[in-house]
Amino acid sequence: MLTDGAGQGPAATEPVPVALGDAFGWFSPGPGRRGVLLCGTFGFEQWCAYRSWRELAAMVAATGCPTLRFDYPGQGDSRDPAGPEIPAALDAIRAGLAFLRERGAEEVAVVGLRLGATLAALTGAEIDRLVMLSPFPGGKAYRREMAMQARLIDVMPDRTPMPQEPDSLMIGSFLLGPRTLADLARLDLASAERTPAPRILMLGPKVDALAERYRALGSGVETGPFPDLTQLVSDPLFSRTPDQTFALVRDFVAAEPPAAVAPVAPVALPLLPPLPPCRLEDEGWREEVSRFGPGLVGILCRPAASWSGDTVLVINSGRNPRAGHGRQTTRLARRLAASGIASFRFDLRGIGDSPDRPDGSLPLYAADSVADVTAAIDHLAATGHTPGVVLGNCSGAYQAFQALVGDARLRAAVLVNLYCFDLKPGTDVETMVRDTFRHSQSYGERARQGRFWRRILTGDLSLMKIARALLRDGAARFDRATARMPWRTLSAASVAGRVARLRRRGARICMVYSADDLGIPTVRAHFGEAEARVARRLGYPVEILAGTDHNLSRPADQDRVFAILQRVVRDTRPESRTDAAAEPAPPRQARVPGELSLHMSRSG
Structure with missing residues (x-):
């Protein structure tokens, strides 16, 4: 509907x-x-x-x-x-x-x-x-091409290909199981x-x-x-x-039919019955599609049985449509519904089925996209599903942080692989993303590789581009190095100042990272290296998920995030929350296998 x-x-x-x-x-x-x-x-x-x-x-x-x-x-x-x-x-x-x-x-x-x-x-x-x-x-040609692409797309933090399950193929977090691969092998257009x-x-x-x-x-x-x-x-x-x-x-x-065909006199079209409501439902969930705000499109997923009263708002990562990377968000929403928790996944302007941004720009790290998040919260509030927790990955985590700071209706944010809390106005986001997220190695590390110099000598890699990237990376390092200087931390507009303010209203931040993610230094820069101190400032210890890629592509990685999200929803329900600003760091829950809390040591 x-x-x-x-x-x-x-x-x-x-x-x-x-x-x-x-x-x-x-x-x-x-x-x-x-x-x-x-x-x-x-x-x-x-x-x-x-x-x-x-x-x-x-x-x-x-x-x-x-x-x-x-x-x-x-x-x-x-x-x-x-x-x-x-x-x-x-x-x-x-x-x-x-x-x-x-x-x-x-x-x-x-x-x-x-x-x-x-x-x-x-x-x-x-x-x-x-x-x-x-x-x-035929299907065999599709499988061959996808297998080649998987080795380039699905990689671990050290840039090695992600291990594949036996008799299966995963590409971009989409899994082709044994039966699907067998059925593909039988497709053949030449035999028609x-x-x-x-x-x-x-x-x-x-x-x-x-x-x-x-x-x-x-x-x-x-x-x-x-x-x-x-x-x-x-x-x-x-x-x-x-x-x-x-x-x-x-x-x-x-195109019109060929001219040789005799034209048919126009006749009145029969009156068609109205379209039936679009019902998306299964044993554990029911979904409703809606348009709201400036033409945005979203889907509210509710439990088919009793609802706990909790709603999670999920924000796009990158330009992934609302279903998420490898359809992760759709699966997460229906899994939450089965546990009694509602969720709302929607498309920011410029993504999926929502309209273009007014200037036609990409929505990645766009400061004004937080208005779309606010529109989603307003829409949910009008339907009695005001969200308490907001979830975002990478650029979605950036938007989730901005929304949490600016909207007191949100009680917590789960920020997965947050790269930065703020982005300076005028930043060329496309260049930043291409240079930073496409290459987990720094230019200094790549300079020790022969192929790096071959690309320069052949003109494939511009020295001017390298210089711009080095200047940008140097500015980012300087920004992180000075993030905790008194003249910055004492400002109410600083990251630390804004986090302290939202903590005083009782909100919490749960930060989750893949091992060796590029955003981890951001946490150290703004909140220090002492684990207990970071936990007090954010409301939760930072979680490092060992053996995962940036996109949390494998089902086991998604299980970890689901468990963390459930815990945050449970902890931040109004009836279970005390004065969060005054309480110490929450006691550690039993660890999900593979989870590591962030150890802020110089050697770690």
Whole structure:
């Protein structure tokens, strides 16, 4: 069910949420007779492409074509499938086609991206037009490419590849289990004995052989390049929409029938029944989609049984849509609901399904994005779900800290891998993120590697870029070194001053870090190196999770965060809280296996 902050429905031009069995989707009605179904790719690649895929849906819908996009079962905001993942994905595509025809579409066009194109061609359903964007010829090719990408994407703090589970493949925290890999191995477009559609547009490299196969089966096939594929599906932070390619897609799926076809006299369209409410629910949880504030989109996940009265607010990390890195936030929300705790996951402006920022900039570490967090708190308060705890990872932790300081309705924040408490105005965030988070080693460390100098000699690495990075890193080190000087700590606007103020109102901060995370020196700089002193100042000891990566990709790492979050929610309930500013550091709870409290020694 979709509501806005006033409890009213969305504007007619906005897509509305729909349920397709286990799949969750967005439908944009239109007066056209040709419906368009967008079948995204899987996992990490779709996570990168999510925002652009939404833009493609809007481009197509603007032509008047009823347009539907969706998350496959087990991905995004959809339910977990009851059976194997690949058959469930095929069923979801068929359900999407049936939905469009039920809504009056006389023809249906399908746009498939990467593995989504492969799956769409194998459904056996009736499709009038098919766009295949860089399709995989089969599931084995998809698996090979994902295995190569996993070695680059999923790395431990020492930059070694993350260990993989036997007979499974994890990429970007998305896990392909043994049954999924086996089902993928059986996908093969070359063995098709019938064409998937009479008209096909195929864009991408190495598509000529498949195009000839479909022509031999009777399809009219157009081919072309996809020059901007890499910028769409390989970088979640800096993904770019391939405007020219998407314009070709829009024109193909929305084109009028050939001139040889006799025009049909216009007839009145039958009056369609209203869309049923979008019900997202399972045994332990129920979810409601809402728009609020400046067009923001979020999902409230509530327990199906009794509610404890607690609500956790979760903020985007980086440009990850509200489902989170590897769908972690969706899984966390439903796990919290099963334990009686509600949660709200939403998209800041510029992320997921929320509108663009007014200046078109990235939302990473944007100081004004805290207004979006405030809008979410206001929205929840109006529904009786005022959040007590806010959770954020990396850039989301930055926003969570700012929100905790500025909004007395929040009682605690769980800050995971916080890089910095503040960012100086005018900072080039994109350059900072590219240089800092892409390279856990300093330039000094890399200078001892031969490949570093080879990149300089070949012109691949600019000396000016290195100089700027060294100046920025030096300024950051100076800032940390002077963070605890009297002229800074005595200021009410300092980090220490703001934390002291929120502690006086009874709020607490729980900081969680992956081992060797780049943000750990920030804690030492502002609060010292004595563990007990840090715990008194924040309200909790800092937790270091040994053997984890920055994104907490593995299920065991996510279990640790879940246990910590549950503890913070329990500790900070109004009825269980005393004067937190006056009380000593909370007693240590039994450790979750693998958790290490932060040891502030010079050698540690």
